[in-house]
Amino acid sequence: MRTVIRIVLGLVALLAIVAVGIYAWATVASDRLLSRTLASHSVDFPIPFPLSPEEVAELDATEEMLQELALQRALERGAHLVEARYGCGACHGEDFGGGVMVDAFPIGTILGSNLTSGEGGRTAGYGPTEWDRIVRHGLLPDGRPAAMPSEDFRRMSDQELSDVVVFIQSLPPVDNVVPPPELGPLGRILVATGQLALSADMMDSHQAPHAEYPPATAASVEFGEHLAGVCVGCHGADLSGGPVPGGDPSWPPARNLTPDPSALGEWSYGEFVRAMREALRPDGTELLPPMNEMAPFAQRMTETEMEALWMYLQSVTPVPVGN
Ligand code: HEC
Ligand code: HEC
Structure with missing residues (x-):
């Protein structure tokens, strides 16, 4: 009987050592994957997009009125893109002041950042390149891979991204400091073994040009x-x-x-x-x-x-x- 207990205890101790070993490896490996920096191209596009020459020709308006109208149209398009198609608010909160993507032990706590201009807002220093990097490449401004599923957004055209930015910039500031993603033991093992792929790694290229405009809106x-x-x-x-x-x-x-x-x-x-x-x-x-x-x-x-x-x-x- 004693021998059996000893064997069982020995096995339990061995398993514990193996588990600690796997966890230690996964911690180092996942940290390494998340702290890498990846290069991506620099882009430029207007925020907001100006009216098209055809639209301008149809209107008999001053330069100031045209600019105002361009902003208004971009805002309307941006609101629709966010509310019907891209669902940024599902993770960033209805007021875009922060939300939840995953909050499940042992995977981890991955919160959507505050995108407003309030305290804790992440987008204050953003220009077109930074917006392109996070939304279409899954990269933070410094080039580290983000925990955001950006592979869903990589086909967004410049105009659509610009419209989304105009919409986000129109939102009232929210003061909310959101902590960075924190992976639990299972989350780390999944990242370390590639089961939970980072969206930046799912893309073939971070240099390929993006379309300037989406295809024409039509049942096509x-x-x-x-x-x-x-x-x-x-x-x-x-x-x-x-x-x-x-x-x-x-x-x-x-x-x-x-x-x-x-x-x-x-x-x-x-x-x-x-x-x-x-x-x-x-x-x-x-x-x-x-x-x-x-x-x-x-x-x-x-x-x-x-x-x-x-x-x-x-x-x-x-x-x-x-x-
Ligand atoms: C499925 C959830 C999810 C959706 C949908 C989502 N995001 Fe995110 N987003 C995140 C998470 C999580 C982070 C934090 C990433 C990190 O710090 O690694 C983030 C971070 C950001 C950041 C800040 C990065 C920084 O500098 O810290 C911006 C800007 C952003 N998202 C914009 C958008 C926009 C625009 C959309 C819609 C087109 C969108 N997100 C849709 C989950 C999401
Ligand atoms: C975040 C992941 C995710 C995204 C994004 C997503 N789906 Fe799904 N979809 C699922 C899953 C998971 C199921 C299976 C649900 C079930 O079995 O109840 C599903 C089921 C479906 C079904 C039901 C099919 C059936 O045989 O019952 C349709 C239709 C569908 N999706 C269409 C779409 C379309 C169109 C889009 C894009 C506009 C989309 N989905 C985007 C995950 C997703």
Whole structure:
């Protein structure tokens, strides 16, 4: 009996040593990954974007009125982009003064920064390059990888990013000092082993030029593909689904969105809209997180945007479920 107890205690001690060893390694390895600096290009674009020559030609207005109008239009576009398509507020808080991305031990506490001009706001010294770096490259101003899923935003055009900035700059200041991300033991192991990939590492290039303007707003495959830029981070580049990279372990795999009969091939447009806006499957059951969190945003998408998205999903190469 004594011998058995001794063996068990020995094994427990050994496991504890191994666990401490793994944790120590993961701490060093994840710190190294997070403190690297990556180079990215410098960009420049106007904030706000000026009116197009066609718009100016249609208006009989003074220079001052044109500037005022350009700002107003950028603000309207920016509000729609943020509220319907990019959902920055889901992590940065409704007032953009700070919010929660992940707060789950043992993964860690990853909070969305304060983006306003109040105390603790991070964007005071930001110019186009810094905005480009964080939003489209997942890099902090000093080049360290950020804990923000920026792969969803990398297809944003200069005009759209500029519009989002105009919207954020119009918000009232919020005083709130948000602590930097803090990883728990599991979060560190996931980062160290590459299971929780940093978005800056998911991009092939930090030098490739960005489009100046988005495709024309229309019920078209081209515009739909642009809109689907925010879906591929979870649903995969070919939209065939699978486990969400770096996602909460409790989330189900992202579904296959291709037009194969085993995926969305038999769905009607109405069923798609209901899934997006009401988080309900065709059989009436509820979609699970994080997909259901998209409903409030999809409710604010226009009919043209919904149609374009659906046209694009129906146009991609069908992939049977399970492949
Ligand atoms: C899924 C959650 C999430 C979404 C959506 C999101 N962010 Fe973030 N964002 C974060 C987190 C987390 C950080 C903190 C990153 C860090 O410090 O490593 C951050 C940081 C930032 C920062 C500050 C970086 C710094 O200098 O400290 C800016 C600016 C920013 N985000 C802008 C945006 C904009 C604009 C959008 C929408 C287009 C957006 N974010 C959408 C999670 C998110
Ligand atoms: C943060 C990750 C994430 C993002 C971003 C995301 N999805 Fe999903 N989506 C999921 C997950 C996970 C599921 C599976 C939910 C379930 O099984 O209940 C899902 C399910 C779906 C479904 C239901 C499919 C079915 O067979 O039941 C549709 C439709 C869908 N997503 C469309 C989209 C579109 C379109 C976008 C982009 C505009 C998008 N999703 C963006 C994670 C995401």
